[in-house]
Amino acid sequence: MIVSDRYTGISNDMRAKFANAAHGVCAYHLAKNLKQHCMELGDMINLYYRATYVYRVEEFDRLMAKLKAMHPKVYNELLEAGIQKFSIVHSPRKRYHMMTANIVESMNSCLLAIRKLSVTSIAKFIRDLLQN
Template sequence: MKKRFHRKDVADIMDNAARSYSEIHYDRHMEELRRLHKGAYDYAIDAGPHKWSRVHCPQRRYRLMTTNVVECINLCLKFAWQLPLMTLAEFIRNMLQKWFHDRHTNARSMRHRLTDVAHLVILKRVKKCGYMTVNAVDWNIFSVRHKGKLWTVDLARKTCTCNKFQMDFLPCSHALAAARYMTLSIYRFIVAKRESHCFHCCREWNLDFTSLCADYYKRETLIDAYSVPIMPVGHPSSWVVPFDIAA
């Protein structure tokens, strides 16, 4: 968008619209865009909001898979394209071998049940929930008040009226406030003081709130993704090549 229209303000509004978690916010940003730049607005609508807007995207595409793998690999091979084909193939294989090993090691070194990135997002949200007031509606349903606004969280269905919880598959700050409230009230009834491990994320709360997060955000999933090593192919003289291909 920025390249096409050469306007940072246009690109920023588009970005806000694309990242909106609710139709109301989306509509507000799009109205802003329409008034600012009709051409950009028409272009975005023609392109189809289901392709770029989070609220309209039929799949859970955003946040879960935000890195474009193809572009990333292209960038890494910027200079390698000039190599002869066999050397290039080996270059790519070697690069992947290193990537897999580095990422596997990195994932295994993480100390929390969530990945480091997810853990940081949760920590930030946990800090916010200290300022919220929670009231129980039901065993799983809570109303959460924050800065004059009222949100409804359903911990069993993993939803919140702010939409973040069900769209990211990661609890929003309201859900964390509700989870903490629920845990503390269970805590008061049942459990004596426990040994604390990591205060915010894992074991301190009786309710393991990582159960509110999708598996995508878990350390184990990341480790599994890189668990199969990319093996060296050995020297060409040791390869078994079928007769008709070798000829």
């Protein structure tokens, strides 16, 4: 599974060099693109990320229906991007919760829950995470 932005050159090169790999879209970059279509960002971004990370098709469909009713342009943009490219539940390969193309963004999402711990506890957590 290779995760990148929606740049077509990456997708084309990937198919040529890694024919058996699946291509996923970076959740962060897609969210930035979606912001162009919507003034009320809070609810739209929240629905998008919730749909992106759910593990049940029924929950994904429910959230996408809600998004479609509230923000049809955003919904159409997501369909154009390809549901299997941004949704964990529809991904053709395991994403292992790696939803962004940037390692820093991926690490930040892993560290959200421990930010209030001491520096030594955070360092131990990061060491354990990288060793696993």
